[in-house]
Amino acid sequence: MDVSLLKESHENLFLREGYLLALQFEQGFACFRILGWEPSNVKPYSLGAVDAGKNLAAWNEIADTNNRRYLMPPEEKWIYHAFYGVNKPKARIFFQYPTRQDRWNLVAVQRTITGDVGYVDGEMSPYDGPFALKTQLFTVRELYPAFNCYNPLPDDMDNVMLNFDIMRYSYVIIKNKDLIRDILTLKRPGRLHTVAGIDPGPAGMPDWLSDLVGKELLTYSKTVIEEGG
Amino acid sequence: MVDKRGLQSKRYEVTAGEADIGNDVPVNMRRYIYRVKVQDDSGAANLVELKSQLGDEDAVVVDQFRLVTPHETYVDPDELREDALPLYIIEGSTSATVGMSLRAVGDGDASLLLEYEDSE
Numbered sequence: 001m002d003v004s005l006l007k008e009s010h011e012n013l014f015l016r017e018g019y020l021l022a023l024q025f026e027q028g029f030a031c032f033r034i035l036g037w038e039p040s041n042v043k044p045y046s047l048g049a050v051d052a053g054k055n056l057a058a059w060n061e062i063a064d065t066n067n068r069r070y071l072m073p074p075e076e077k078w079i080y081h082a083f084y085g086v087n088k089p090k091a092r093i094f095f096q097y098p099t100r101q102d103r104w105n106l107v108a109v110q111r112t113i114t115g116d117v118g119y120v121d122g123e124m125s126p127y128d129g130p131f132a133l134k135t136q137l138f139t140v141r142e143l144y145p146a147f148n149c150y151n152p153l154p155d156d157m158d159n160v161m162l163n164f165d166i167m168r169y170s171y172v173i174i175k176n177k178d179l180i181r182d183i184l185t186l187k188r189p190g191r192l193h194t195v196a197g198i199d200p201g202p203a204g205m206p207d208w209l210s211d212l213v214g215k216e217l218l219t220y221s222k223t224v225i226e227e228g229g
Numbered sequence: 230m231v232d233k234r235g236l237q238s239k240r241y242e243v244t245a246g247e248a249d250i251g252n253d254v255p256v257n258m259r260r261y262i263y264r265v266k267v268q269d270d271s272g273a274a275n276l277v278e279l280k281s282q283l284g285d286e287d288a289v290v291v292d293q294f295r296l297v298t299p300h301e302t303y304v305d306p307d308e309l310r311e312d313a314l315p316l317y318i319i320e321g322s323t324s325a326t327v328g329m330s331l332r333a334v335g336d337g338d339a340s341l342l343l344e345y346e347d348s349e
Binding site: 123 | 234252
């Protein structure tokens with residue numbers, strides 16, 4: 001009934017020109033310098049009606065009527081940074097990132113999508129914000145999440161909706177090893193983020209991005225993060 | 230605080246035979262009832278009772294609504310404020326095998342409208 005009181009607005013977490021960003025993928029870290037930003041949003045995004053005690057029949061990749069995914073940059077030159085809120089208050093949103101990889105498990109077995117574990121609802125992340133840190137997403141070209149919803153109440157939900165606040169960034173890839181080391185060892189202020197989560201591991205880096213970063217730098221970043229450079 | 234996005238508005242038909250109304254209160258939650266409207270449909274004086282029942286235990290009267298005038302309507306509160314506290318709190322069961330249900334009965338036919346929210 002009462003919405004969560006969150007300490008910090010998600011808007012304070014968006015990056016600005018010149019900020020340093022290190023995204024951790026399965027293969028290692030890719031380090032970026034943000035060149036520019038542009039806000040956008042999707043509100044409302046309807047997941048549709050959810051019957052009492054049921055979940056959605058299919059995972060939803062947050063796309064328009066032509067199946068273009070809102071949360072995936074249409075070009076390689078952008079990174080998307082998103083947060084979202086949920087309506088209804090009790091609608092439980094479950095998360096896959098990348099698609100078909102369930103996230104937010106807790107015990108040794110995979111969480112279900114009709115249970116009490118591993119979701120965010122409209123009380124945790126209110127529809128009108130501020131959105132929960134748990135909803136934070138970074139996406140690059142060819143990498144996007146999927147969502148499902150469970151209605152734990154005995155009354156049908158007529159329309160479960162999400163409100164996405166999205167920031168698009170242009171960037172340059174950092175190739176300077178000294179700077180990469182300083183970012184990953186926190187000697188330079190930068191944002192480090194693990195893409196998708198740690199169980200079973202971060203999302204795999206798309207081939208186009210790993211080609212741009214290069215195998216040597218990916219290996220170097222792993223050495224730095226494990227041994228401190 | 231009332232969360233308008235979680236509020237449900239449901240109308241039930243009440244008869245002289247006591248019967249379940251609506252759905253069980255979800256397990257590990259409570260039903261917060263913020264507004265009630267009772268209308269006599271019998272054309273005579275009526276006493277409507279709202280009850281709760283855990284499993285097959287005896288039903289417990291939550292409240293009574295005495296309608297003295299035929300076709301009288303009782304509404305409380307007239308206006309639901311955003312900072313309103315619930316009129317009634319029905320505690321759900323802690324077991325998935327035992328349900329907490331709502332029941333209603335009248336001296337004759339009546340309509341009952343509840344505005345409520347299920348939450349922990």
